[in-house]
Amino acid sequence: MKRVNNLTNSKWLSSALASALLVTAASGSVSAASASNSGKISANNVKPAVSAVSKVKEGTTAWTVNGTQVTFNTIDSSGYKLYSLTQVADVLGASFVHGAGGIELNDSRGLHTIQLKTGSKNYQLDGSPFTFTVAPVVHKGKTYVELTKLVNGLGGELQVNPNTILGSARPIGEFDSLHWNSDGSIIANKSDAEATQIFKFNTDPGKYDLFTSNAGATDFSVSADHRWGAFNDETGQLNLIDLTSGLMKKLGTDTTVKTDLIWSLDGKKIYFIQGDKQEKISQISVETGVVTEVLADKVDNKSELRISADEKQALYIVNVTGVAKNDADSTEDSLTVDYSKAGEQLFKLELGIKGAKPVALTTTPDNKLYPEILADGSIVFLSADPDGTALNKLKLVKADATLSDIALDIEVYWSAKVGSGLVVSGVALDGSTHIYSITAAGAKTELYSTTKDVTEIAVSADGSKLAIIIEGKILVIQNAKAVQLTK
Amino acid sequence: MKVFKKFTVTALTAVIAVTASFAGVAAAADSLKGKITVNGSTALLPLTLQAAKEFQKLHPKVKIAASGKGSVTGPQAVKKGIADIGACDWDASMDVPGFKAFEGQVANKVAVIPFATIVNKNVGVDNLTTEQLKGIYSGKITNWKEVGGSDADIVVITRSFGSGTRVNYQAKALAGGDIVKKEKNYKETGSSGDMKTAVGTTPNAIGYIDLVYVTGGDIKAVKYNGVAASTDNVINGSYKIWAYGYYMTKGQPTGATKEFINYVQSKKFQQGSLKKLKFIPISAMQ
Numbered sequence: 001m002k003r004v005n006n007l008t009n010s011k012w013l014s015s016a017l018a019s020a021l022l023v024t025a026a027s028g029s030v031s032a033a034s035a036s037n038s039g040k041i042s043a044n045n046v047k048p049a050v051s052a053v054s055k056v057k058e059g060t061t062a063w064t065v066n067g068t069q070v071t072f073n074t075i076d077s078s079g080y081k082l083y084s085l086t087q088v089a090d091v092l093g094a095s096f097v098h099g100a101g102g103i104e105l106n107d108s109r110g111l112h113t114i115q116l117k118t119g120s121k122n123y124q125l126d127g128s129p130f131t132f133t134v135a136p137v138v139h140k141g142k143t144y145v146e147l148t149k150l151v152n153g154l155g156g157e158l159q160v161n162p163n164t165i166l167g168s169a170r171p172i173g174e175f176d177s178l179h180w181n182s183d184g185s186i187i188a189n190k191s192d193a194e195a196t197q198i199f200k201f202n203t204d205p206g207k208y209d210l211f212t213s214n215a216g217a218t219d220f221s222v223s224a225d226h227r228w229g230a231f232n233d234e235t236g237q238l239n240l241i242d243l244t245s246g247l248m249k250k251l252g253t254d255t256t257v258k259t260d261l262i263w264s265l266d267g268k269k270i271y272f273i274q275g276d277k278q279e280k281i282s283q284i285s286v287e288t289g290v291v292t293e294v295l296a297d298k299v300d301n302k303s304e305l306r307i308s309a310d311e312k313q314a315l316y317i318v319n320v321t322g323v324a325k326n327d328a329d330s331t332e333d334s335l336t337v338d339y340s341k342a343g344e345q346l347f348k349l350e351l352g353i354k355g356a357k358p359v360a361l362t363t364t365p366d367n368k369l370y371p372e373i374l375a376d377g378s379i380v381f382l383s384a385d386p387d388g389t390a391l392n393k394l395k396l397v398k399a400d401a402t403l404s405d406i407a408l409d410i411e412v413y414w415s416a417k418v419g420s421g422l423v424v425s426g427v428a429l430d431g432s433t434h435i436y437s438i439t440a441a442g443a444k445t446e447l448y449s450t451t452k453d454v455t456e457i458a459v460s461a462d463g464s465k466l467a468i469i470i471e472g473k474i475l476v477i478q479n480a481k482a483v484q485l486t487k
Numbered sequence: 488m489k490v491f492k493k494f495t496v497t498a499l500t501a502v503i504a505v506t507a508s509f510a511g512v513a514a515a516a517d518s519l520k521g522k523i524t525v526n527g528s529t530a531l532l533p534l535t536l537q538a539a540k541e542f543q544k545l546h547p548k549v550k551i552a553a554s555g556k557g558s559v560t561g562p563q564a565v566k567k568g569i570a571d572i573g574a575c576d577w578d579a580s581m582d583v584p585g586f587k588a589f590e591g592q593v594a595n596k597v598a599v600i601p602f603a604t605i606v607n608k609n610v611g612v613d614n615l616t617t618e619q620l621k622g623i624y625s626g627k628i629t630n631w632k633e634v635g636g637s638d639a640d641i642v643v644i645t646r647s648f649g650s651g652t653r654v655n656y657q658a659k660a661l662a663g664g665d666i667v668k669k670e671k672n673y674k675e676t677g678s679s680g681d682m683k684t685a686v687g688t689t690p691n692a693i694g695y696i697d698l699v700y701v702t703g704g705d706i707k708a709v710k711y712n713g714v715a716a717s718t719d720n721v722i723n724g725s726y727k728i729w730a731y732g733y734y735m736t737k738g739q740p741t742g743a744t745k746e747f748i749n750y751v752q753s754k755k756f757q758q759g760s761l762k763k764l765k766f767i768p769i770s771a772m773q
Contacts, residue, residue, distance in 0.1 A: 176755070191755065218759055234718065234762040236702075256702050257764060259537065276700050277533055277680065301533075303540050319536050322554030324526050324564070330649030332563040335556075337526050337570060342552035367543055367550055384543075386550030388520035413547060 056139060063163040065091050067204065075144050080134045082144035092167045094154050103136075103143065107154040108167070114153045118143055125153045157206060166206035170487050171199065174472030177219040178458040181243035182226040186458070186467045186485070187211055188474055189218045200246075201485050203465065203476045208485070212246045221261035221270070226461040230270050232258045238270070238284060252289030260305040260316075271314070273302045281305060281314060281349070295349055297358060308373045312352035315373050317344045344368040346381060346397075361397050372417040374440055380406070380422060382415050394424065408444070410434050418459055423447070425457055435466065448477050520548035521743040527561020527574035528651050529678045530600055530697045531732045535574060537760050538751045545750070549743050557677070558651025562589040562735045571744045573735035576600060576651020580735070583654055584663065593739055597751045598732040599767035601698040602656055603708040603716035605683075609690045612636040614710040621664035623693060629672070631691060642672045644685050644694035652679065655730040656695045660711060699765035722771045731769065 057076035061083075062069060070091050073084040085103070089096050093108035102117035116123035121132045130153075136145040151158045157169035177189040181200070190197040196218060200211040220229030220241060229241040236255035241248045251270075260273045267286065271294065274280040281295040281302065294314070301319040308314075322342040327334035343365050350356040362368065367384040374380060379397040394406040394415060410426030421439040428434055435448040435457060448466060456469040466477040474485040525535050532555040539551035553574075561573025566589055577583050578594040604615060612635055615623075622628035623641055632638045645666050646653040657666060674689075676682045679700050686694040687705030698716055701708045708716045711728055720726035734740075740748050750756055757768035 215758065232763055234765065236763075236765065257533075257699065259760075259763070276702070278536075301536050303536075319540070319553075321532070321536075322524070322526065322552050324554045324556035324560055326556060326560060326649075328647070330557060330559050330563075330647070332567065335560050335563050335567065335569075337524070337554055337556075337564055339524055339552040339554070342554070343550065365550075367547055369544060369547055382547065384547035386520065386522055386548055388548050392547055414544075 058139075061163065063165055065165045066167050066206070072147075073142070075137070075139050077137050077144065078134050080146070082134065082137065083147040083150070085136070085143040085145050085150065088145075088147065088150055089154075092151070092154055092156055092165075105150075105154060107156075109155065112153060112155045114150070116145065123149075123153075168206040168208075170205050170485060171208060172487055175199075175469060175474050175486055176456060176472070178456045178467050178469060178474065179220070179222050179229065179243070180226055180458055180460045180465075180467060181222075182461050183244055184460060184462075184465075185244075186474065186476065187229075187243060188467075188469075191472070201474065203478065203483065203485070205483060205485055212241065212248075214241075214248065217241050217248070221263060223263045223267045224265050225267060228263075228267065230261045230263065232261070240286070251286065252284055252291060254284070254289075254291045260303055262305050262307050264307060264311055265309045269311075271305060271307050273305055273316070278302045281316065294351065295358065299358075304369075304371055306371055306373050307351075308377070309375065312350065313373055313377065314349040314351055315371050315379060316347055316349075317368060317371060318347055319344055346371055346379065348379070361401070362403075370415040372415065372422065374417065374422075375420045376440065380415065380417075382412055392426070394422075406438070406442070408436070408438075410436075414457065416457075419463065423457065423459060425454055435468075448482075519546040519743055519746060522550045522552065523572065523744050523747055524564075524570045525551065525553040525572040525574055525734075526556065526564040526570040527572075527735075528558040528576050528732065529555035529680070530558075530576060530652060530699075531555075531574040531598065533699075533764055534598055534732070534751070534761060534766055537764060538747070538756055541756065541760065542747055542750045546743070546746070549747070551747065555678070557647065557649045558654065559586060559649035562592055565589070565592060565735050565737050568737075571736065572740075572748070575733050575735050576730055577654050578731070578733055584657060585648070585654065589735065592735045592737060594733040594735055595740065595748050595752070596731045596769045597734050597748070598761060599721065599729055599769055599772050600655075600732050601716060601718060601721045601726070601729040601767065602652060602660070602695055603698045603701050603728070604660060604711060605686050605694050605696050605701060605706045605708055607642075607686055607690050607692045608705055608707055610636060610693070610707075610709075612709060613707075614713055616712050617660070617662050620711075621661050624661055624666045625664060626667045626669055639691045640672050642674070642689050642692040643669065644674045644676060644682060644689065644692050646682060646695075647675045647677050651730070651732075652682075652695065652697060656728065659728045659730070660695065718765075718767050721767060729767075731772075732766070 059074045060071045061074050062071050072087050074081050089105055094105050096103055096105040102115055105114040112126055114125055116136055118136045118138050121135045123130055132146050136143055148158050151165055155168055157166040173190050174192040175188040176191040179187045181187060186201040188199055196213050196215040198211045198217060199208050201208040216231055216233035220231040222229050227243055229243050232238050236257055238251040239248050240251050256274055257276050258272045258274055259278060262271045269283045269285060271283045274282040277300040279300045282291050282293050284291045299318055302316050304317040306315040320342055322337050322339040324337045346361040346368060347358040348361055349358045367386055369382040371381040377399045381395055382392055383395045384392045391411040394412050396404050396406055410428050412424050412426040414425040416423055421437055423437050425435045433450050433454045434446055437445045437447055452470045454468050454470055458467045468475050476483045535553045558575040561575040562579035564570035565573040579589045580592050580594045582588045619634045629641055631641055674685060676685050679697055682694050682696050683700045686692045714720055714726045716726060721729045734748055761768060
């Protein structure tokens with residue numbers, strides 16, 4: 001099983017953490033107040049909510065809010081730093097109104113409401129009662145509150161050292177099924193959600209939207225230009241989803257079982273394994289929805305279909321089953337099962353040659369995963385030893401059928417073709433995970449390494465960014481920085 | 488904002504000119520290894536092979552070898568020690584008509600399998616009741632005109648003894664009624680695929696099959712007591728001819744076998760590939 005590492009070392013503060021921070025600044029006076037409904041605290045409407053007016057220290061604190069430097073006015077109240085409500089609300093785009101009952105704030109998305117009263121530690125968040133450590137106070141006609149509870153209550157997220165605020169908190173939970181779309185957003189499924197929730201993430205943390213709740217779209221095959229996803233639902237119906245807008249449309253009317261959807265490079269066709277027993281290879285025209293049979297050789301259990309960029313070759317795996325035999329009465333004594341030939345074998349089919357028959361490329365008993373057709377027609381796949389005595393290797397089958405290993409300093413656990421080369425992920429002797437790009441000529445470049453386990457990888461449409469999943473969390477790697485989009 | 492300082496990041500100076508979509512599951516360092524053998528139900532074989540493919544991406548060093556020969560051979564193979572998992576369309580740890588319980592075996596639910604009564608496309612009947620089906624399979628009703636069809640002999644096609652589909656069809660569709668072997672207009676088939684072919688190529692034929700196989704123009708499903716065979720009708724309780732599919736194991740599963748069964752029962756597989764193979768998740772009936 002995978003190693004489990006603690007990922008809870010984030011410095012981001014939850015709403016449960018104490019928010020008031022000690023301050024050093026100039027002194028002034030503090031008084032509690034009610035306020036007008038003008039959107040500004042009016043000095044004329046200030047009414048004492050606490051009887052004593054004490055000396056306070058005024059000051060300022062710099063924060064980065066949604067990537068922009070902001071300096072907030074603060075005061076020291078009872079040893080805690082409180083922040084200007086007006087400033088914080090403005091910078092987060094929250095609206096607020098004042099009334100006799102107190103102040104009501106609403107976040108920019110209309111998702112959260114805070115109701116508070118100066119001089120009172122009690123406040124309401126989305127209708128539920130909560131408590132400040134220090135009551136909001138009015139100082140020189142302006143209301144000051146605890147920063148963390150205000151930011152978190154408005155749906156934001158706060159980090160100290162360095163001081164950073166996200167106007168919209170990153171979502172919490174586990175994610176999978178990573179994809180990039182053509183506009184540079186990441187689409188991922190919230191795997192721990194009861195009902196389907198597929199989100200679209202900007203690469204800036206805290207900027208995300210619900211993309212779709214369609215359960216069938218939990219995973220899909222992405223077109224080469226990253227504009228479309230294709231998936232079939234439980235009826236077998238193929239659907240296309242616009243990866244920018246989330247709009248869907250049906251493709252054709254065929255409802256046979258389909259697996260391993262693969263787009264042609266030009267986006268005009270989708271190839272797939274077809275049939276109850278995965279016995280055929282077919283393709284569907286994206287323009288007309290017409291299904292055309294590519295191969296029907298009565299060999300069952302095909303999978304891992306790949307189509308070369310020029311659509312002249314198909315590569316796939318046949319999962320050869322064991323052979324069970326018994327007598328006509330199905331007696332236990334007569335039953336035998338021969339698994340000696342069971343396992344995955346690679347086959348290649350020349351699509352450009354009429355009447356061509358599939359050719360077996362392998363006969364060995366190793367597990368074969370992630371087959372790919374390279375630009376020169378050679379085949380790469382990951383070979384894993386089920387006896388566990390040998391390390392996983394990348395194998396190369398050249399056009400002349402010669403088989404060789406691709407030497408790497410990691411045990412490979414994943415591989416995919418990207419452009420004319422490969423991106424591979426594996427584990428070094430020290431247990432660290434490394435992601436490499438490998439050119440067709442064999443040159444290796446490390447893209448990323450981590451002490452954590454990487455469970456999914458996706459490359460952006462322009463090839464400049466990686467999205468990865470570590471322990472269910474999404475991270476984007478760009479410009480030599482790892483940015484965590486979920487927590 | 489660099490959240491995790493342990494990460495070493497090499498600048499992605501244009502990873503590669505991307506010309507194809509690329510994303511996928513990557514197994515992390517993984518110590519699970521071993522060989523899992525699965526034998527039994529042909530109906531469950533596509534599910535097993537799809538799950539095996541996905542499981543191996545998480546655990547590349549686990550080999551899963553599967554075979555299909557009818558449900559009864561699943562628990563038989565487990566009992567004989569020649570398979571780790573017996574795929575079976577009934578709970579073989581309990582007595583069912585025709586088969587004694589396999590003592591010491593544990594039934595692990597993995598799927599819901601709907602079954603349908605099918606007829607050749609030339610048959611004009613579109614609904615059959617329990618009593619009519621009992622009459623047909625017992626040999627008391629031999630002509631389609633007796634059940635509202637045209638004047639033609641009914642060709643009865645059934646699965647061989649030991650088939651889970653047969654066990655369930657007898658128990659559910661025939662309400663425990665017999666399937667009586669006949670001298671003529673009668674045929675037995677050894678797999679779901681053979682059943683589909685036999686009914687599709689034999690005029691006036693009737694048979695039964697997993698709903699997933701009801702595709703193409705040569706066969707059609709008929710209603711059962713006025714209710715169409717559909718996953719929706721199974722889930723809403725109006726259609727009764729269905730069963731759980733099980734992975735039988737010798738005692739509680741352990742090691743790689745346990746992990747594989749856990750994967751098949753996981754939300755990811757049940758709500759994903761299992762549904763796309765036209766099975767029904769076990770959670771839909773609970």
